[in-house]
Amino acid sequence: MIKEKLKGFIAGVVVMTVLFSLTVTGFASTGSKALTATFNNIKIYVDQNLVTPKDSNGNTVEPFISGGTTYLPVRAVADALGKEVSWDSATKSVYIGTQPTTPNQGTQTSVTLGEKNALAKAKSYLESMSFSYSGLIKQLEYEGFSSIEATYGADNCNANWDEQAAKKAKTYMESMSFSRDSLIQQLKYEGFTDSQAEYGAKAVGY
Numbered sequence: 001m002i003k004e005k006l007k008g009f010i011a012g013v014v015v016m017t018v019l020f021s022l023t024v025t026g027f028a029s030t031g032s033k034a035l036t037a038t039f040n041n042i043k044i045y046v047d048q049n050l051v052t053p054k055d056s057n058g059n060t061v062e063p064f065i066s067g068g069t070t071y072l073p074v075r076a077v078a079d080a081l082g083k084e085v086s087w088d089s090a091t092k093s094v095y096i097g098t099q100p101t102t103p104n105q106g107t108q109t110s111v112t113l114g115e116k117n118a119l120a121k122a123k124s125y126l127e128s129m130s131f132s133y134s135g136l137i138k139q140l141e142y143e144g145f146s147s148i149e150a151t152y153g154a155d156n157c158n159a160n161w162d163e164q165a166a167k168k169a170k171t172y173m174e175s176m177s178f179s180r181d182s183l184i185q186q187l188k189y190e191g192f193t194d195s196q197a198e199y200g201a202k203a204v205g206y
Contacts, residue, residue, distance in 0.1 A: 037064040044072065051080040082195030086155055089148050118145045118153030126159055130167035132191030165192045165200030173204050180206035
């Protein structure tokens, strides 16, 4: 069993690209300013289903209101909608759904040695094991790569995350017995999105 060290690289990124810390300080593109945040047990429903937003470490992240705007954790919302989410540190951009395949020509930067090695390690892992997007990043971080390097490796390894979920489900079913719901929950625990987990369960016959 591969030990994973949990690090939430983009867990703190919230809708409107505001970063929120425990000191309730928001960082804008040109500086920083204090925010007055109101927590009022805000609930999120997706298709009438209550969603409990959590970061990549499984900790509950409570939405808040500031200046008349409600801020939600983007990773939790994207997962609830079955969408892939990633963070581009070079352009300070959050991608939900379709991910970029080629860098913007105006912002293209050279690939570092660490990023190249993280990509090679990611591809090596996927040749023999199955990972979710976030699970692969965590494993690369455990290997000593920085969050940026690990994210680069996961973003550029050309993995089909639906197929990764299917492979992981098959691996589980070969050694243990799961109900459909418990298998989906296990896949979600591994970092797969709702839609990816359901795809994995369907791939093994559920």
